[in-house]
Amino acid sequence: xxxxxxxxxxxxxxxxxxxxxxxxxxxxxxxxxxxxxxxxxxxxxxxxxxxxxxxxxxxxxxxxxxxxxxxxxxxxxxxxxxxxxxxxxxxxxxxxxxxxxxxxxxxxxxxxxxxxxxxxxxxxxxxxxxxxxxxxxxxxxxxxxxxxxxxxxxxxxxxxxxxxxxxxxxxxxxxxxxxxxxxxxxxxxxxxxxxxxxxxxxxxxxxxxxxxxxxxxxxxxxxxxxxxx
Amino acid sequence: xxxxxxxxxxxxxxxxxxxxxxxxxxxxxxxxxxxxxxxxxxxxxxxxxxxxxxxxxxxxxxxxxxxxxxxxxxxxxxxxxxxxxxxxxxxxxxxxxxxxxxxxxxxxxxxxxxxxxxxxxxxxxxxxxxxxxxxxxxxxxxxxxxxxxxxxxxxxxxxxxxxxxxxxxxxxxxxxxxxxxxxxxxxxxxxxxxxxxxxxxxxxxxxxxxxxxxxxxxxxxxxxxxxxxxxxxxxxxxxxxxxxxxxxxxxxxxxxxxxxxxxxxxxxxxxxxxxxxxxxxxxxxxxxxxxxxxxxxxxxxxxxxxxxxxxxxxxxxxxxxxxxxxxxxxxxxxxxxxxxxxxxxxxxxxxxxxxxxxxxxxxxxxxxxxxxxxxxxxxxxxxxxxxxxxxxxxxxxxxxxxxxxxxxxxxxxxxxxxxxxxxxxxxxxxxxxxxxxxxxxxxxxxxxxxxxxxxxxxxxxxxxxxxxxxxxxxxxxxxxxxxxxxxxxxxxxxxxxxxxxxxxxxxxxxxxxxxxxxxxxxxxxxxxxxxxxxxxxxxxxxxxxxxxxxxxxxxxxxxxxxxxxxxxxxxxxxxxxxxxxxxxxxxxxxxxxxxxxxxxxxxxxxxxxxxxxxxxxxxxxxxxxxxxxxxxxxxxxxxxxxxxxxxxxxxxxxxxxxxxxxxxxxxxxxxxxxxxxxxxxxxxxxxxxxxxxxxxxxxxxxxxxxxxxxxxxxxxxxxxxxxxxxxxxxxxxxxxxxxxxxxxxxxxxxxxxxxx
Ligand code: SF4
Ligand code: SF4
Numbered sequence: 001x002x003x004x005x006x007x008x009x010x011x012x013x014x015x016x017x018x019x020x021x022x023x024x025x026x027x028x029x030x031x032x033x034x035x036x037x038x039x040x041x042x043x044x045x046x047x048x049x050x051x052x053x054x055x056x057x058x059x060x061x062x063x064x065x066x067x068x069x070x071x072x073x074x075x076x077x078x079x080x081x082x083x084x085x086x087x088x089x090x091x092x093x094x095x096x097x098x099x100x101x102x103x104x105x106x107x108x109x110x111x112x113x114x115x116x117x118x119x120x121x122x123x124x125x126x127x128x129x130x131x132x133x134x135x136x137x138x139x140x141x142x143x144x145x146x147x148x149x150x151x152x153x154x155x156x157x158x159x160x161x162x163x164x165x166x167x168x169x170x171x172x173x174x175x176x177x178x179x180x181x182x183x184x185x186x187x188x189x190x191x192x193x194x195x196x197x198x199x200x201x202x203x204x205x206x207x208x209x210x211x212x213x214x215x216x217x218x219x220x221x222x223x224x225x226x227x228x229x
Numbered sequence: 230x231x232x233x234x235x236x237x238x239x240x241x242x243x244x245x246x247x248x249x250x251x252x253x254x255x256x257x258x259x260x261x262x263x264x265x266x267x268x269x270x271x272x273x274x275x276x277x278x279x280x281x282x283x284x285x286x287x288x289x290x291x292x293x294x295x296x297x298x299x300x301x302x303x304x305x306x307x308x309x310x311x312x313x314x315x316x317x318x319x320x321x322x323x324x325x326x327x328x329x330x331x332x333x334x335x336x337x338x339x340x341x342x343x344x345x346x347x348x349x350x351x352x353x354x355x356x357x358x359x360x361x362x363x364x365x366x367x368x369x370x371x372x373x374x375x376x377x378x379x380x381x382x383x384x385x386x387x388x389x390x391x392x393x394x395x396x397x398x399x400x401x402x403x404x405x406x407x408x409x410x411x412x413x414x415x416x417x418x419x420x421x422x423x424x425x426x427x428x429x430x431x432x433x434x435x436x437x438x439x440x441x442x443x444x445x446x447x448x449x450x451x452x453x454x455x456x457x458x459x460x461x462x463x464x465x466x467x468x469x470x471x472x473x474x475x476x477x478x479x480x481x482x483x484x485x486x487x488x489x490x491x492x493x494x495x496x497x498x499x500x501x502x503x504x505x506x507x508x509x510x511x512x513x514x515x516x517x518x519x520x521x522x523x524x525x526x527x528x529x530x531x532x533x534x535x536x537x538x539x540x541x542x543x544x545x546x547x548x549x550x551x552x553x554x555x556x557x558x559x560x561x562x563x564x565x566x567x568x569x570x571x572x573x574x575x576x577x578x579x580x581x582x583x584x585x586x587x588x589x590x591x592x593x594x595x596x597x598x599x600x601x602x603x604x605x606x607x608x609x610x611x612x613x614x615x616x617x618x619x620x621x622x623x624x625x626x627x628x629x630x631x632x633x634x635x636x637x638x639x640x641x642x643x644x645x646x647x648x649x650x651x652x653x654x655x656x657x658x659x660x661x662x663x664x665x666x667x668x669x670x671x672x673x674x675x676x677x678x679x680x681x682x683x684x685x686x687x688x689x690x691x692x693x694x695x696x697x698x699x700x701x702x703x704x705x706x707x708x709x710x711x712x713x714x715x716x717x718x719x720x721x722x723x724x725x726x727x728x729x730x731x732x733x734x735x736x737x738x739x740x741x742x743x744x745x746x747x748x749x750x751x752x753x754x755x756x757x758x759x760x761x762x763x764x765x766x767x768x769x770x771x772x773x774x775x776x777x778x779x780x781x782x783x784x785x786x787x788x789x790x791x792x793x794x795x796x797x798x799x800x801x802x803x804x805x806x807x808x809x810x811x812x813x814x815x816x817x818x819x820x821x822x823x824x825x826x827x828x829x830x831x832x833x834x835x836x837x838x839x840x841x842x843x844x845x846x847x848x849x850x851x852x853x854x855x856x857x858x859x860x861x862x863x864x865x866x867x868x869x870x871x872x873x874x875x876x877x878x879x880x881x882x883x884x885x886x887x888x889x890x891x892x893x894x895x896x897x898x899x900x901x902x903x904x905x906x907x908x909x910x911x912x913x914x915x916x917x918x919x920x921x922x923x924x925x926x927x928x929x930x931x932x933x934x935x936x937x938x939x940x941x942x943x944x945x946x947x948x949x950x951x952x953x954x955x956x957x958x959x960x961x962x963x964x965x966x967x968x969x970x971x972x973x974x975x976x977x978x979x980x981x982x983x984x985x
Binding site for chain 2: 125
């Protein structure tokens with residue numbers, strides 16, 4: 001059984017934001033109005049954390065981090081869901097079962113990465129975006145929690161394709177939208193337990209770190225950054 | 230046999246059964262509008278097609294996903310050497326424009342301030358009659374054409390039209406031509422590409438290379454590779470944007486001072502005698518005057534005094550540049566957006582000459598012979614500056630044709646410009662939307678959407694030629710017409726003597742593609758780069774990719790989404806540099822950026838983000854929402870300020886402020902950003918539409934002084950003085966009369982269009 005994980009090389013990422021746009025469109029994540037955004041209801045599964053800086057002017061550089069669900073091996077969100085609407089799959093992906101979610105938002109409160117978002121509104125998108133809905137992904141109704149799934153629908157499709165071609169799933173068959181589009185090739189994705197995979201090699205890079213390591217959540221999203229950057 | 234509803238109910242056993250299977254016995258279940266696309270009934274057949282993105286100059290190849298023949302998503306084409314599977318936010322969002330509810334569905338005529346639908350034939354007749362009348366009186370000088378396009382081939386049709394009809398006033402706004410325009414003033418040719426195989430030091434003056442440039446995705450990859458090789462990159466830029474993020478040296482500087490900085494670097498090379506004496510002796514006839522001028526005026530301490538960049542920084546960058554065996558000082562169109570734009574470019578060109586342009590290269594053979602190039606007289610450079618002069622002279626322009634350009638939104642002094650354009654007796658637009666410019670037109674013949682159009686997008690910026698095919702992914706949804714076809718028809722009707730070798734634009738494109746076919750060079754974009762051995766075999770006549778004829782090639786070309794020639798012959802770039810003017814300070818500089826701004830006054834630096842290209846963001850909801858998201862600012866204008874400057878003015882982070890320029894007041898959220906040049910207020914461009922897509926926020930350019938580069942006519946984005954006039958206090962119930970004091974008339978915040 002694979003254990004899916006991601007490595008984001010911050011020394012390559014130039015904060016273009018394409019991963020954020022790709023995620024939003026791939027997963028039919030709601031675009032909210034100004035009023036709702038002002039109430040903190042903007043919905044991003046993948047977001048750029050507010051810009052931070054290292055150094056002082058003029059020797060200063062931004063230290064942006066593309067942030068998504070950290071797909072923890074020890075997720076703190078799944079433990080508090082009273083109805084088991086969020087759980088960790090055998091392949092390591094922390095999933096949401098939308099019809100089961102009762103909207104209590106305990107999982108949101110217990111996620112140290114603020115990776116989860118709540119559907120405050122019923123889905124009413126600008127018509128030009130509705131026409132472009134990804135038909136592989138459900139549109140979530142009002143009142144439930146959602147988050148990055150490592151584009152799990154792509155895994156499903158890749159498995160079906162491989163099966164129809166009578167072959168095993170290969171490394172490049174399944175890749176989330178953010179990793180596919182990144183112009184800097186800064187996002188790597190694959191099976192952390194497959195020693196041949198690029199991610200398995202990269203997690204041994206000296207630049208590696210995970211977010212809030214001290215909490216013991218064991219994220220499967222790793223970042224690479226050399227101090228000099 | 231027909232079964233009506235009553236009989237059917239009987240058959241299924243009455244209403245109980247009906248209710249039991251879902252309540253359809255009474256009325257049909259009403260599906261909420263929002264669920265319609267999800268419950269959509271087609272077989273959901275997925276297919277993929279290739280086209281090119283024309284939303285910026287990059288020309289990336291897109292892999293478009295269709296469900297039941299309708300495009301829903303765009304990704305990067307992994308087999309394209311241009312973007313190699315990558316794609317930017319604009320490209321990702323681009324499909325939505327196809328379905329935008331404000332798209333024009335057919336030609337419109339303005340009748341007493343209201344647009345009414347007319348047929349294409351009616352619209353075309355109005356246009357050709359009008360032009361015919363003006364031309365018959367030999368008044369071609371009273372007609373202007375403003376065309377913004379990222380297609381060199383479409384541009385060549387405009388040029389051909391201008392040549393054949395004698396309408397010389399063609400203002401062509403095409404990024405690539407604009408970028409090389411300064412070379413035409415002092416050199417006999419322009420380089421085709423930065424030779425990254427040789428280049429060991431890159432000094433970028435103001436180009437947003439990885440965001441919006443000649444080839445953003447290629448430059449993104451090359452900058453990573455360049456640094457991995459251990460080579461340095463310096464960037465001279467007024468803002469620490471994502472093109473600067475991954476570079477070694479950032480020189481925060483306003484564009485008005487770029488020439489001073491470039492001359493300061495030249496001083497180091499000349500003083501250290503580390504310039505290419507051979508090259509300057511051969512190709513730079515006025516070198517001695519230039520040298521003396523630089524030595525007299527640009528020693529590091531003097532430059533520090535002029536522009537505020539520390540002398541040791543100038544020295545260290547100068548030394549990096551001189552040490553490099555193949556440095557490239559790079560600029561593109563972005564450089565022109567300053568009163569000093571073209572002069573800056575000249576100083577940078579001269580700096581490159583000192584190192585023999587060794588970081589640049591050029592392709593040996595011209596990729597394509599374009600229609601317009603057959604006529605050498607078509608070179609006359611008409612820029613937006615000429616249009617501004619003429620339009621200000623009331624009554625001197627009788628007709629204006631505008632294609633692809635929203636000049637009103639992209640100009641300062643918008644109210645005046647609107648008045649001037651409105652006073653032109655005949656304005657025809659080819660916009661697909663009503664925008665701030667087309668709303669002023671008498672006639673609109675809407676162009677196709679990018680996903681409905683055929684075009685070829687050539688590129689040379691990678692050191693080998695590429696042509697990406699933009700092709701119809703769907704048949705046009707509405708009664709729209711390719712603007713190139715309108716101009717070809719006009720050429721035929723207005724100048725019947727002109728012998729065109731093509732009937733329409735797609736014919737023309739095929740003729741161009743035939744050149745590729747007959748040359749037998751290059752490969753389609755559906756295969757990996759051939760090895761040197763395969764290429765060697767090809768050179769001596771082994772050709773594995775035989776096509777049975779041109780039609781076969783054309784089909785393959787469309788299917789592959791493009792063509793490229795990885796082994797095109799290159800040569801070093803040796804232009805002749807001639808200033809054609811006596812050296813004087815005026816040749817290079819016209820202003821001084823360190824002009825200290827008095828107390829409370831700041832310099833407005835309008836910056837662009839990689840979500841907007843020349844005002845096109847507002848029709849893409851996903852981009853408008855994301856625009857300020859990394860500051861957690863949504864659908865609102867913000868202004869970034871250095872915290873030290875802010876503290877002197879006693880304004881808090883994230884406070885709502887009212888800003889004032891000589892053109893009016895507008896609100897913004899103040900954001901502390903320690904990377905902002907002290908004394909600057911950096912404000913993003915892209916929001917504040919009044920007639921186009923989402924009209925949230927404000928357009929800072931509308932409040933900008935009417936300053937522009939005299940040569941190119943590009944408006945300055947960073948020379949307006951701005952003040953913070955009031956601050957909304959936290960928790961105060963009545964803020965400082967914000968809504969009342971916002972001068973909305975300045976941006977004409979009228980309701981969105983009405984047309985019948
Ligand atoms: S797409 Fe890549 S380069 Fe752009 S912000 Fe995301 S990770 Fe960074
Ligand atoms: S970089 Fe330019 S051409 Fe490429 S996808 Fe983005 S907007 Fe389109």
